[in-house]
Amino acid sequence: MQARELLQQHIAKTASLTEEQFEYLFSFFTPMSLKKGQTIISEGDKVDCEYFVVSGCLKAFFINDEIKMYILQFAMPTWWTSDYAALYNGTKATIHIDCITDAEILCLSNSDREKLCSALHPVEHFFRWRTNRGYIASQKRLLSLMNNDAKKRYEELLAQYPQLYNLVPKHLIAAYLGVSRETLSRLHTGQH
Amino acid sequence: MQARELLQQHIAKTASLTEEQFEYLFSFFTPMSLKKGQTIISEGDKVDCEYFVVSGCLKAFFINDEIKMYILQFAMPTWWTSDYAALYNGTKATIHIDCITDAEILCLSNSDREKLCSALHPVEHFFRWRTNRGYIASQKRLLSLMNNDAKKRYEELLAQYPQLYNLVPKHLIAAYLGVSRETLSRLHTGQH
DNA sequence: GGGGTTACGTGATGTACATCACATTCGGTT
DNA sequence: AACCGAATGTGATGTACATCACGTAACCCC
Numbered sequence: 085m086q087a088r089e090l091l092q093q094h095i096a097k098t099a100s101l102t103e104e105q106f107e108y109l110f111s112f113f114t115p116m117s118l119k120k121g122q123t124i125i126s127e128g129d130k131v132d133c134e135y136f137v138v139s140g141c142l143k144a145f146f147i148n149d150e151i152k153m154y155i156l157q158f159a160m161p162t163w164w165t166s167d168y169a170a171l172y173n174g175t176k177a178t179i180h181i182d183c184i185t186d187a188e189i190l191c192l193s194n195s196d197r198e199k200l201c202s203a204l205h206p207v208e209h210f211f212r213w214r215t216n217r218g219y220i221a222s223q224k225r226l227l228s229l230m231n232n233d234a235k236k237r238y239e240e241l242l243a244q245y246p247q248l249y250n251l252v253p254k255h256l257i258a259a260y261l262g263v264s265r266e267t268l269s270r271l272h273t274g275q276h
Numbered sequence: 277m278q279a280r281e282l283l284q285q286h287i288a289k290t291a292s293l294t295e296e297q298f299e300y301l302f303s304f305f306t307p308m309s310l311k312k313g314q315t316i317i318s319e320g321d322k323v324d325c326e327y328f329v330v331s332g333c334l335k336a337f338f339i340n341d342e343i344k345m346y347i348l349q350f351a352m353p354t355w356w357t358s359d360y361a362a363l364y365n366g367t368k369a370t371i372h373i374d375c376i377t378d379a380e381i382l383c384l385s386n387s388d389r390e391k392l393c394s395a396l397h398p399v400e401h402f403f404r405w406r407t408n409r410g411y412i413a414s415q416k417r418l419l420s421l422m423n424n425d426a427k428k429r430y431e432e433l434l435a436q437y438p439q440l441y442n443l444v445p446k447h448l449i450a451a452y453l454g455v456s457r458e459t460l461s462r463l464h465t466g467q468h
Numbered sequence: 469g470g471g472g473t474t475a476c477g478t479g480a481t482g483t484a485c486a487t488c489a490c491a492t493t494c495g496g497t498t
Numbered sequence: 499a500a501c502c503g504a505a506t507g508t509g510a511t512g513t514a515c516a517t518c519a520c521g522t523a524a525c526c527c528c
Binding site for chain 3: 253254255265266269270
């Protein structure tokens with residue numbers, strides 16, 4: 085599906101925009117094509133944009149002591165990603181974002197988003213709802229991390245996103261779950 | 277400080293409302309006085325409202341197998357709390373909220389919030405920013421939970437909210453950090 | 469298509485934390 | 499002041515997971 089059409093349908097789920105309004109909104113987005121392994125944000129970067137994923141899969145991750153990696157988010161089509169702390173506070177990036185597969189994305193700068201939110205009430209509504217869903221998902225993951233062991237978390241993840249099993253290497257799934265790759269390899273959940 | 281004044285100042289930080297607009301907004305809030313130990317939301321309840329804390333301290337927590345408790349949030353003055361997953365999805369509550377101390381709160385129903393967001397663009401802006409800050413804080417906590425040991429998390433919590441040390445019992449702090457009360461008691465961070 | 473990097477599996481061992489058990493202290497109630 | 503339950507400290511022991519070490523299989527890629 086075309087980037088434009090995908091974004092339009094995605095927004096239409098929570099906000100009603102006229103064709104003209106969407107045209108205006110879409111004019112602020114910059115499309116980009118990315119190769120597997122390509123970096124979008126590195127720690128220490130100035131962060132200007134957030135990204136809407138059209139195709140492919142990105143990962144947003146944190147690196148501790150240049151040794152351990154923790155994945156905050158796998159970003160798949162229709163998902164948004166960025167270093168939001170850096171983007172909203174105007175601070176330097178503390179996380180990295182790169183491509184797990186080839187990907188197409190749409191970039192929206194922080195200032196353009198704010199301009200759009202001011203200009204079009206429905207757009208502000210859309211972004212409130214989007215953040216809201218992210219917040220709720222994040223709270224849920226927090227609880228799961230405190231309450232469940234590695235095996236349960238793995239099963240939950242695969243139940244919710246079965247496509248991850250074949251799409252991303254296991255050591256990245258381990259980094260998302262917060263366990264070592266060796267531990268993940270020993271779980272044996274009955275999947276193949 | 278009066279509830280009304282506190283809410284007004286709180287909102288003014290991110291949205292400009294005329295006195296008249298704020299008057300309209302405030303008319304949708306219902307004040308409540310609560311006693312220490314009093315329950316606001318129990319697991320299984322229908323959730324209609326979110327709550328703005330005027331004074332006192334609440335806790336939002338999850339109970340696993342009727343044994344273990346995990347605290348999602350300590351809600352202090354000018355903080356908002358509810359079971360947002362239940363509130364937004366119209367599902368039954370999966371968490372509990374009660375009072376750690378006597379407290380005053382302002383209640384806003386889900387439908388009234390949506391009504392206000394539609395009627396007043398600046399109010400929608402305010403709620404977008406509020407959720408945004410919550411999302412960023414939640415991501416930060418997720419990283420801290422994966423990346424830091426119990427002692428480091430305890431020190432971070434006390435650095436950010438020193439008042440918690442004397443305000444809430446240690447076993448609740450342990451439940452927030454995701455460790456047992458015994459482990460917390462053995463940390464010895466140099467605090468008093 | 470051989471060579472090197474990356475992914476994955478699995479044993480041995482170490483460690484942070486949970487759990488159980490019990491003692492002690494604190495805070496509120498009559 | 500005396501009491502009782504809640505909160506806290508601390509030892510002994512168990513366990514989930516990390517870490518280290520090594521082997522093998524899969525995937526690029528000149």
